[in-house]
Amino acid sequence: MIHNQTIIKERPAPSSSVGAIAWLRTNLFNGPINTIFTLIGLYILYLLVVPTVQWAFLNADWIGTTRDDCSREGACWVFINARFTQFIYGLYPREEIWRANIVFAGFFTLIAWLAIPRLPLKRWVAVFALVGFPIVAYVLLHGGYFDMPRVPTHRWGGLMLTLLLATVGMVGALPIGIVLALGRRSNMPIVKSFCVVFIEFWRGVPLITVLFMASVMLPLFLPSDMSVDRLVRALIGLTLFQSAYMAEVIRGGLQAIPKGQEEAAAALGMTYWKRMGLIVLPQALKMMIPGIVNTFISLFKDTTLVMIIGLFDLLGIVQAALADSRWLGFSLEGYVFAAFMFWIFCFSMSRYSQYLERKLHTGHKR
Amino acid sequence: MTQAATNISGTPTSDLMVEMRGVNKWYGDFHVLRDIDLEVKRGERIVICGPSGSGKSTLIRCINHLEEHQQGDIVVGGVPLTQDVKRIEQIRRSVGMVFQHFNLFPHLTVLENCCIAPMWVQKKPRREAEEMAMQYLERVRIAEQALKYPGQLSGGQQQRVAIARSLCMHPDVMLFDEPTSALDPEMIKEVLDVMVELANEGMTMLCVTHEMGFAKTVADRVIFMDQGQIIEENAPEPFFNNPQSERTQLFLSQILGH
Numbered sequence: 327m328i329h330n331q332t333i334i335k336e337r338p339a340p341s342s343s344v345g346a347i348a349w350l351r352t353n354l355f356n357g358p359i360n361t362i363f364t365l366i367g368l369y370i371l372y373l374l375v376v377p378t379v380q381w382a383f384l385n386a387d388w389i390g391t392t393r394d395d396c397s398r399e400g401a402c403w404v405f406i407n408a409r410f411t412q413f414i415y416g417l418y419p420r421e422e423i424w425r426a427n428i429v430f431a432g433f434f435t436l437i438a439w440l441a442i443p444r445l446p447l448k449r450w451v452a453v454f455a456l457v458g459f460p461i462v463a464y465v466l467l468h469g470g471y472f473d474m475p476r477v478p479t480h481r482w483g484g485l486m487l488t489l490l491l492a493t494v495g496m497v498g499a500l501p502i503g504i505v506l507a508l509g510r511r512s513n514m515p516i517v518k519s520f521c522v523v524f525i526e527f528w529r530g531v532p533l534i535t536v537l538f539m540a541s542v543m544l545p546l547f548l549p550s551d552m553s554v555d556r557l558v559r560a561l562i563g564l565t566l567f568q569s570a571y572m573a574e575v576i577r578g579g580l581q582a583i584p585k586g587q588e589e590a591a592a593a594l595g596m597t598y599w600k601r602m603g604l605i606v607l608p609q610a611l612k613m614m615i616p617g618i619v620n621t622f623i624s625l626f627k628d629t630t631l632v633m634i635i636g637l638f639d640l641l642g643i644v645q646a647a648l649a650d651s652r653w654l655g656f657s658l659e660g661y662v663f664a665a666f667m668f669w670i671f672c673f674s675m676s677r678y679s680q681y682l683e684r685k686l687h688t689g690h691k692r
Numbered sequence: 693m694t695q696a697a698t699n700i701s702g703t704p705t706s707d708l709m710v711e712m713r714g715v716n717k718w719y720g721d722f723h724v725l726r727d728i729d730l731e732v733k734r735g736e737r738i739v740i741c742g743p744s745g746s747g748k749s750t751l752i753r754c755i756n757h758l759e760e761h762q763q764g765d766i767v768v769g770g771v772p773l774t775q776d777v778k779r780i781e782q783i784r785r786s787v788g789m790v791f792q793h794f795n796l797f798p799h800l801t802v803l804e805n806c807c808i809a810p811m812w813v814q815k816k817p818r819r820e821a822e823e824m825a826m827q828y829l830e831r832v833r834i835a836e837q838a839l840k841y842p843g844q845l846s847g848g849q850q851q852r853v854a855i856a857r858s859l860c861m862h863p864d865v866m867l868f869d870e871p872t873s874a875l876d877p878e879m880i881k882e883v884l885d886v887m888v889e890l891a892n893e894g895m896t897m898l899c900v901t902h903e904m905g906f907a908k909t910v911a912d913r914v915i916f917m918d919q920g921q922i923i924e925e926n927a928p929e930p931f932f933n934n935p936q937s938e939r940t941q942l943f944l945s946q947i948l949g950h
Contacts, residue, residue: 589758590795590854594809594861595785597777604808609799686799 382662393653405656406663409647413663416483416638425466425474426486432459433489441678443685456497479557483638485667487557491564491629491639492671496622498565503572508602510577521573528570533631536563541635560632568625575621579614580606612686619679623672640664708767709734709865709896710755715764717750717920724750725761726920732865737897739907739928742917743943748900751917752867755898756780756787769864785813788858792870794850796842802829802853803838806860814861821860828856832886848879852886859890866890868899902947908932916940 354364385400396402436455470476509521540563591601633642644660710732717725753759757780766773806825810816829835832852872880891910914931916924
């Protein structure tokens with residue numbers, strides 16, 4: 327039996343676009359129970375949002391220098407204003423802040439350059455960001471060269487310190503994590519057991535303990551004339567701790583790559599490192615972007631724990647400012663500010679990772 | 693194919709491309725390859741068939757050391773296969789392999805799939821590698837898809853790209869591991885056509901396949917394996933018309949009798 331003598335013409339799919347009112351009707355008010363829930367939801371939203379907006383914006387005080395300028399019921403952002411320099415730079419000497427500003431400007435320029443696809447010379451910028459920039463940043467921040475007075479690391483703090491800890495931690499943890507993940511999958515028993523022990527040790531210990539050990543116990547083992555800067559110790563502890571997490575995230579990604587990929591690369595005569603570097607890792611890392619960024623975000627927030635070894639990161643410096651007798655009673659403003667700053671950075675990372683995932687997607691599964 | 697021809701005539705090693713003597717392999721306690729003896733001359737086309745689990749794939753995967761044999765000797769192009777990684781890589785450069793599931797690199801375009809090994813293994817400049825890749829893609833009739841990703845191609849197209857990718861390394865011998873088993877019926881022919889052309893140009897080939905039509909047209913020898921052994925080995929005409937062993941007869945009646 328022949329159904330159609332002629333081929334049926336292509337037709338556009340039925341339009342699914344509907345107006346806002348139709349959308350409301352089908353999604354929020356389609357029946358009595360849903361309508362009740364919608365109304366209750368709106369009421370709860372009203373209860374939450376209105377006081378928040380009133381407190382944070384409408385009734386808030388923005389301008390002034392002392393607490394006496396905060397007379398109204400709302401938030402006292404004057405406190406943040408007055409302490410802003412400290413929150414960003416810690417106890418960095420005021421007259422040397424230009425140096426930190428150059429580093430900040432360079433840091434954000436490099437990140438923007440690497441993140442915006444249109445800009446050229448990505449490879450050279452990346453090399454400079456990883457090799458040249460850390461040296462420049464160190465020379466500028468630490469001083470002691472070119473007639474710049476030295477600023478010891480215990481005066482570094484605030485957002486500057488948070489970003490420093492997070493960036494060094496991320497840049498260090500990713501390659502170490504890759505090496506550990508490959509090592510854990512290795513056939514060589516010594517390499518494999520070293521990696522397993524390393525990963526399981528660092529994953530099994532709380533970060534607070536790691537930082538305590540780095541600051542209290544490490545000096546006991548080192549010769550008395552040798553001292554490692556406290557910030558450096560915290561950085562090493564943080565990096566090693568996060569690289570163990572990173573290794574497990576990456577190992578998961580490596581396991582998801584079909585064995586045929588490595589076999590095909592091997593059959594073409596590629597060495598182990600080429601098989602990994604050209605074929606397996608690019609695919610695994612792409613798949614692992616959500617996991618890697620998740621680890622980065624938790625690392626970013628974990629930096630706040632350096633507070634307990636006497637380093638004043640963004641949260642630490644806010645807390646220290648709260649203890650100031652001239653500004654007692656403004657802890658809410660302080661914490662909201664700190665939370666907001668952390669949220670900005672973490673949210674940016676999250677958005678960028680979503681963008682990367684879309685960009686790198688090449689429409690494949692196998 | 694001029695390049696392969698120079699390879700064949702220009703290499704002064706022995707006449708034998710692949711030699712296997714007394715090769716045995718076990719997966720744990722399971723004896724997958726039992727006393728395999730096999731000689732493949734340059735330019736010879738061999739088809740290996742047999743029931744699933746008979747060790748056909750394992751046999752050809754031993755030739756480029758994707759599987760390790762535990763006993764016996766394998767010599768490829770005059771180079772004995774040992775544990776030495778450098779030597780294994782040397783042999784793999786001269787042995788092309790096409791897999792059942794294509795195994796194209798999904799993060800690279802078709803062109804990049806073909807160029808990556810010439811560029812990184814043979815250190816060819818990008819320009820030269822790309823020109824050569826385009827020639828081979830032309831030959832497997834897929835040049836117009838060069839900038840697409842493998843995920844955008846059909847199975848038959850992907851397998852032809854995989855063949856081109858192997859040819860870009862100018863191999864002396866090509867191994868085909870069930871190249872058409874994962875394809876839809878209407879795509880099998882386009883892949884077999886490419887393989888027939890390759891055979892007619894004088895490429896040394898070992899094909900694990902159930903395509904008996906292909907075996908009849910191009911094979912110099914057909915090898916039947918069962919339970920890890922070579923049961924029967926003959927030219928295609930007597931192999932199909934007058935199989936000697938009972939197991940071969942049974943197998944042939946099963947795959948030809950429907």
